[in-house]
Amino acid sequence: MTTVSKDAPDLTVLDGLARSLTPGALLTEPESVAAYRFDYTADAGAGVPLAVVRAASPADVQATVRWAGEHDVAVVPRGAGSGLSGGSNAVDGCIVLSLERLRGVEIDPATRTAVVEAGALNVEVKQAAAEHGLWYPPDPSSFEICSIGGNVATNAGGLCCVKYGVTTDYVLGLDVVLADGTLVHLGGQRVKDTAGLSLVKLFVGSEGTLGVVTRATLRLVPAQSPPATLVATFDTVEDAARVVVAVGNTLRASMMELMDQASVNAVEDHRSMGLDREAGAMLLAQSDAPGAARGEEIAAMERLCREGGARECFTTTDAAEGEMFVAARRAAIVAIERRGAIMLEDVGVPVPRLPDLLTGIAEISRRHEVEIPVVAHAGDGNTHPVIVYPAGDAGAKERAAQAFSEVMSLAIGLGGTITGEHGIGRLKRDALPEQLGPDVMALTHRIKQALDPQGILNPGAGF
Incomplete structure (x- = not known):
């Protein structure tokens, strides 16, 4: 697959990008740019961006992607930065494309839908829906700080999904900027629509590798x-x-x-x-x-x-x-973080295999001499084993990394998945072929090549 150039252009080349954007949207000061290097994982392997674009409109997103294609520069889309798999960590010389300023939320009670810009927070959608006696069910533990764009990118779930499902079950439509800068409108406020290929579903969970979501039409239900x-x-x-x-x-x-x-x-x-x-x-x-x-x-x-x-x-x-x-329960991950450095898992299995998964995780913990507290959306088999090790202890970090890998292999062996709701990002990319196999991986790469032939959209994330 074609990949982006590793040679970052001179900063003067950004002048043309700046002219095509809303004034003030482009950030180039090192201190400002550094704030957008990491998602919540704070992975030390994150790169240093060339610049950051804080898009104020879909037109800014289009202009950024077009400029990046012309100059063979990677684009890393970013929502609220609350991701837990490294999916919005920067790569060296990229443009971090932040959607945080796109915050519009419109509720249509008649169709029980919300038309939501990508930067709007999950909690903002819930609050706006509640004013009309409606509810948006997807409920990540981070619902107060995570964005709808990020939820769509990772197909986020949460505490209520055992009964109400995950993000994809509520996405009726998407506005997506493709790798060539084209803005496409997929789906809409229709509950039933089988016209053409199911392209909305293709982009949900694609982690910004196939296009940049700027707006979503979400299904709402009566208040819980x-x-x-x-x-x-x-x-x-x-x-x-x-x-x-x-x-x-x-x-x-x-x-x-x-x-x-x-x-x-x-x-x-x-x-x-x-x-x-x-x-x-x-x-x-x-x-x-x-x-x-x-x-x-x-x-x-x-x-x-x-x-x-x-x-x-x-x-x-x-x-x-x-x-x-x-x-x-919502406080668990933050609380566990205080025990040391962590590697956070997101593995799931068919519910009847949940006891086997938990037994296996305990054995991995003992064998590698690392603590692995577990919290879980147990009703649908989705668990979050959190591997804890002393910060600065190289040997413990190596054992933790081995345990991280073995937990994913354990889940796969039980008929499960390496991620139920956090996405593959950059932290789990190497484990994906073990779950999908060569034929599905090849199909995935063909889809990527078709939609992003230059490989500029979030390279290194997902697959």
């Missing part, structure tokens, strides 16, 4: 009913995982989250919330079924927990009280 909440603790994560499987066989929880002992203790160390430090695992489940069915569903979950060996169960229909436990 106040949920009932169940918290159950277990002696082992395997016991908790077996209950997750049992619940999934008969019930449809609106949330089913798991925290192991290490992640529970990390949260308690970070901010005391009264969680059981002695438990081997904690399950957090919710039901938003209508009316009396909500209480019946949460009672059925409690019964399955007790039959599965729960140490303790607590239920509440007070939404505010339930949200306190949800807040603890």
Whole structure:
């Protein structure tokens, strides 16, 4: 595949780009540019950009991509920078194309849709929808700081996807700038539309490698009913995982989250919330079924927990009280980060294989002598093992990297995936062929070649 030139052009060449952009959109000062090198991973391997474009309109995006094509310069699209797989980390000599200034959100109650610019935050869409009694379900733990463009790029999920699905289930249309600068409008406010190829789905999850999303049309649903909440603790994560499987066989929880002992203790160390430090695992489940069915569903979950060996169960229909436990779950990754340097996984398996995955992760942790706390969207089999090692310890870092690789291979061997919602980015690129195989990898590269023959769009990310 054609790749971009490694020789960055002289900064004077940027004069032409600056003239084609909204005044002030181009940043070239080293201090300003440095702020856009990393996503949340802060990977030391991130490159140094030539410049940053803070697009103020789709026309700025088009002008940037056209200029980059003319000068054979890489373009790294960027939303809020909250990504967890290195997908928006810069490459040397690139233009970082930030969509953070595109923040428009328009709600159409009649069609139950939101037309949202790429830089708008997930929480802003939720708030705007709520004013009309509507709800946007995709719910990453970072919903308060992550952008819709980034959510589309990685096909983000979150805590509610066990019942309500992930980003792709709510994307009806996209505006995308292609590698030659063409702005295409795909889909729209139609719930059903099978005209032509499913191009909207092609761009969701493509991590900015096929085009730059500038706007999305999102499906909304009626506001969620106040949920009932169940918290159950277990002696082992395997016991908790077996209950997750049992619940999934008969019930449809609106949330089913798991925290192991290490992640529970990390949260308690970070901010005391009264969680059981002695438990081997904690399950957090919710039901938003209508009316009396909500209480019946949460009672059925409690019964399955007790039959599965729960140490303790607590239920509440007070939404505010339930949200306190949800807040603890959302805080887990930040809390674990305080224990040392981390490598964050995002592996998933078919739900019946969840106990095997958790057992295997524990064995990898023991073998490589690294701590691997686990938090999980357990109801759909998506786990986040977080490999923790002492910063500055080269030997520990090497063991952590080996554990990182083995966790992905374990998931693949169980019929799973190396990413459920964070994307491949640059950190998992080498593991993708093991999951997809040579024929699918070849097909992926043919699609990339067709849409981006120069290879300028986010090179090194995804595949």
